[in-house]
Amino acid sequence: xxxxxxxxxxxxxxxxxxxxxxxxxxxRTRAELATVTGLARSTIAQRIGSLIDLxxxxxxxxxxxxxxxxxxxxxxxxSARLIIGADLGASHISLxxxxxxxRPLAExxxxxxxxxxxxxxxxxxxxxxxxxxxxxxxSLDDVLAIGLGLPGPVEHATGLPINPPIMPGWDRFxxxxxxxxxxxxPVLVDNDVNVMALGARSLAFATVDDLLFMKVATGIGxxxxxxxxxxxxxxxxxxxxxxxxxxxxxxxxxxxGSTGCxxxxxxxxxxxxxxxxxxxxxxxxxxxxxxxxxxNVEAIQAVRQAGRDIGDVLTTCVSLINPSxxxxxxxxxxxxxxxxAGVREVVYTRSMPxxxxxxxxxxxxxxxxxxxxxxSILALSHxxxxxxxxxxxx
Amino acid sequence: xxxxxxxxxxxxxxxxxxxxxxxxxxxRTRAELATVTGLARSTIAQRIGSLIDLxxxxxxxxxxxxxxxxxxxxxxxxSARLIIGADLGASHISLxxxxxxxRPLAExxxxxxxxxxxxxxxxxxxxxxxxxxxxxxxSLDDVLAIGLGLPGPVEHATGLPINPPIMPGWDRFxxxxxxxxxxxxPVLVDNDVNVMALGARSLAFATVDDLLFMKVATGIGxxxxxxxxxxxxxxxxxxxxxxxxxxxxxxxxxxxGSTGCxxxxxxxxxxxxxxxxxxxxxxxxxxxxxxxxxxNVEAIQAVRQAGRDIGDVLTTCVSLINPSxxxxxxxxxxxxxxxxAGVREVVYTRSMPxxxxxxxxxxxxxxxxxxxxxxSILALSHxxxxxxxxxxxx
Numbered sequence: 001x002x003x004x005x006x007x008x009x010x011x012x013x014x015x016x017x018x019x020x021x022x023x024x025x026x027x028r029t030r031a032e033l034a035t036v037t038g039l040a041r042s043t044i045a046q047r048i049g050s051l052i053d054l055x056x057x058x059x060x061x062x063x064x065x066x067x068x069x070x071x072x073x074x075x076x077x078x079s080a081r082l083i084i085g086a087d088l089g090a091s092h093i094s095l096x097x098x099x100x101x102x103r104p105l106a107e108x109x110x111x112x113x114x115x116x117x118x119x120x121x122x123x124x125x126x127x128x129x130x131x132x133x134x135x136x137x138x139s140l141d142d143v144l145a146i147g148l149g150l151p152g153p154v155e156h157a158t159g160l161p162i163n164p165p166i167m168p169g170w171d172r173f174x175x176x177x178x179x180x181x182x183x184x185x186p187v188l189v190d191n192d193v194n195v196m197a198l199g200a201r202s203l204a205f206a207t208v209d210d211l212l213f214m215k216v217a218t219g220i221g222x223x224x225x226x227x228x229x230x231x232x233x234x235x236x237x238x239x240x241x242x243x244x245x246x247x248x249x250x251x252x253x254x255x256x257g258s259t260g261c262x263x264x265x266x267x268x269x270x271x272x273x274x275x276x277x278x279x280x281x282x283x284x285x286x287x288x289x290x291x292x293x294x295x296n297v298e299a300i301q302a303v304r305q306a307g308r309d310i311g312d313v314l315t316t317c318v319s320l321i322n323p324s325x326x327x328x329x330x331x332x333x334x335x336x337x338x339x340x341a342g343v344r345e346v347v348y349t350r351s352m353p354x355x356x357x358x359x360x361x362x363x364x365x366x367x368x369x370x371x372x373x374x375x376s377i378l379a380l381s382h383x384x385x386x387x388x389x390x391x392x393x394x
Numbered sequence: 395x396x397x398x399x400x401x402x403x404x405x406x407x408x409x410x411x412x413x414x415x416x417x418x419x420x421x422r423t424r425a426e427l428a429t430v431t432g433l434a435r436s437t438i439a440q441r442i443g444s445l446i447d448l449x450x451x452x453x454x455x456x457x458x459x460x461x462x463x464x465x466x467x468x469x470x471x472x473s474a475r476l477i478i479g480a481d482l483g484a485s486h487i488s489l490x491x492x493x494x495x496x497r498p499l500a501e502x503x504x505x506x507x508x509x510x511x512x513x514x515x516x517x518x519x520x521x522x523x524x525x526x527x528x529x530x531x532x533s534l535d536d537v538l539a540i541g542l543g544l545p546g547p548v549e550h551a552t553g554l555p556i557n558p559p560i561m562p563g564w565d566r567f568x569x570x571x572x573x574x575x576x577x578x579x580p581v582l583v584d585n586d587v588n589v590m591a592l593g594a595r596s597l598a599f600a601t602v603d604d605l606l607f608m609k610v611a612t613g614i615g616x617x618x619x620x621x622x623x624x625x626x627x628x629x630x631x632x633x634x635x636x637x638x639x640x641x642x643x644x645x646x647x648x649x650x651g652s653t654g655c656x657x658x659x660x661x662x663x664x665x666x667x668x669x670x671x672x673x674x675x676x677x678x679x680x681x682x683x684x685x686x687x688x689x690n691v692e693a694i695q696a697v698r699q700a701g702r703d704i705g706d707v708l709t710t711c712v713s714l715i716n717p718s719x720x721x722x723x724x725x726x727x728x729x730x731x732x733x734x735a736g737v738r739e740v741v742y743t744r745s746m747p748x749x750x751x752x753x754x755x756x757x758x759x760x761x762x763x764x765x766x767x768x769x770s771i772l773a774l775s776h777x778x779x780x781x782x783x784x785x786x787x788x
Contacts, residue, residue, distance in 0.1 A: 036636020209628070210627050226620060226627070227625065233620070233716020234603070234716050234753075235718075238715050240746060240749070241710065241713045243746050244709065244710045315639070316635065320616065320617075321632050321715070322628050322631050323627065324628035351632075352634060354631055359628075
């Protein structure tokens with residue numbers, strides 16, 4: 001049976017059911033909780049007691065103002081515990097302390113070179129997190145979990161970076177273990193694009209269950225949310241579509257060792273190289289974005305063509321997974337409407353009408369925050385899962 | 395939160411938790427059930443009683459042989475109720491009566507023309523089902539649900555066929571409603587490829603959570619199982635990759651109205667037309683398969699090339715969803731190893747090593763039965779869901 005295993009895995013003991021109900025932030029009475037869950041009033045009282053002891057649930061409502069008999073309503077205490085969310089890029093780190101609803105309470109963005117290696121980078125994260133926590137009058141003791149997005153492939157089962165091309169020194173480094181030795185909480189690690197997909201959905205498309213987040217920067221990759229959940233695939237490398245072959249890239253060498261990859265013509269460095277070969281004074285993706293913003297026609301045409309190449313690959317993705325939203329993010333998406341115009345041109349022309357009738361292709365309006373908030377959500381969906389809550393209550 | 399809604403939807407009352415536990419077929423005592431679920435012994439006794447009243451659960455074990463005190467073990471009664479599973483093709487119907495574990499108890503395969511329209515075809519299904527049930531000493535009263543696979547796009551939310559190209563007279567016909575007027579049970583409808591994916595997984599890859607079933611016949615389409623569940627997409631048309639553009643099809647008209655589609659070069663009719671244009675005496679896909687089996691070199695080369703074209707599209711699919719198994723089914727997959735050889739040639743050459751390291755590309759060994767068993771599973775996963783069980787017990 002397709003459904004069996006998952007259902008068994010989610011038959012929580014009941015404390016988790018109460019917790020999930022209260023996650024919407026609305027206060028409820030014991031009677032209301034009993035009606036919705038079907039649990040006995042005595043069971044409700046006991047489990048609410050456990051959740052109050054853990055600090056997750058707090059009494060609220062009328063009784064609080066009279067100070068007399070015990071409070072009759074309960075709601076989730078979103079700032080009872082905190083989450084550290086970190087989004088690591090090749091040359092920067094975005095860091096946020098969030099509450100249990102993944103709302104940032106304090107944030108920082110800093111330059112940092114991922115090639116400094118894991119120990120230096122992770123120490124930097126811990127130091128900055130401690131400072132942010134202090135600014136909130138809190139400490140590492142208040143942290144419930146840590147979520148991290150890394151700019152490279154991460155094995156889902158272990159959280160290990162696997163042969164990440166732009167992260168020398170990180171290959172199979174035990175990121176979670178290193179952090180847990182210093183802060184004894186669960187540490188969740190995923191690749192940056194998956195984390196951005198989670199964040200982009202939460203920030204702008206909370207009701208969308210089928211979303212593809214496409215990052216176009218130094219590398220190209222997608223994070224897919226399907227039926228409301230991150231699609232990871234058998235080895236956890238779903239979405240790694242930067243090395244799909246496209247016609248225009250035929251024969252062009254890619255940094256992956258193959259030729260003809262999408263990244264070899266449509267990534268930031270690929271566009272910069274092509275413009276430099278055409279005689280423009282351009283060396284980096286950032287300079288491409290500047291040229292585009294300055295109205296340079298060759299740069300605009302190059303970015304638009306990159307959008308078409310990306311659209312070429314996305315057309316197959318649209319047919320295969322039928323998303324309702326495609327979000328384009330990453331540094332190259334900042335170059336105005338030209339990248340997205342190329343993508344739309346191809347996807348809307350070539351896809352089946354039924355698949356594009358309700359498809360929105362949009363630019364990420366939340367580039368910086370999507371990563372850190374997604375990292376926080378990654379951690380939250382683990383530590384606030386029914387299994388975790390039930391284990392804490394047991 | 396990404397996970398919240400689903401979790402809330404699955405917080406069953408407890409009868410469903412017992413039911414799911416017992417679905418593996420192993421008998422258990424009340425004490426064992428209490429230990430695993432954490433429910434009170436009295437609650438277990440009450441809910442087991444309800445499931446016995448519904449006929450789903452039956453007492454078994456030592457007490458049954460002594461005839462004395464009440465039985466101490468309980469297990470699921472798989473043949474308490476029956477499922478009708480039907481897989482409709484362009485010119486045939488496969489039909490099975492299955493038990494609650496989707497095991498066929500009686501089967502029939504018959505020629506039937508889908509263009510006869512829904513009333514005639516559905517009447518035919520009911521008549522043959524009644525005969526099969528009678529052969530088992532059962533009747534339509536024993537049927538718990540009906541599952542149907544249709545050879546065209548089906549809107550997931552409503553079960554309506556939407557503008558299905560090879561099914562004149564079926565567009566937006568209320569298949570479920572028509573059947574429910576005659577047999578008052580839930581009717582689940584999906585497209586044939588989704589249903590085949592469910593069946594192929596159940597029959598041969600029960601432990602595989604990420605599988606793509608590719609049907610190559612009159613049409614081309616895929617059914618995707620991701621993280622153990624059917625991937626449907628926003629409009630329920632995920633997997634409709636027959637009309638993705640491939641280089642070799644550039645300029646070739648497709649029956650969909652577009653040009654350059656995969657189906658225009660790699661479907662059974664497309665291969666037959668190409669061979670006829672090359673001077674061979676071939677008119678139908680079946681004749682192509684016969685020629686291949688007879689060792690005709692042109693036919694073999696044409697099928698192999700179709701495999702490469704399909705591999706071209708599958709390469710992107712592999713990168714996007716990272717399956718561990720691709721199953722090739724449909725009538726053209728019957729033409730020996732040539733189609734699959736072409737698919738493998740391209741997918742293993744062009745995909746990222748990490749994505750193909752553990753990827754199996756196999757021929758469906760269960761062509762006929764995958765459809766009917768998948769249709770039964772489709773129906774079962776609805777009527778035996780926690781919500782349905784809890785509603786029956788309530």
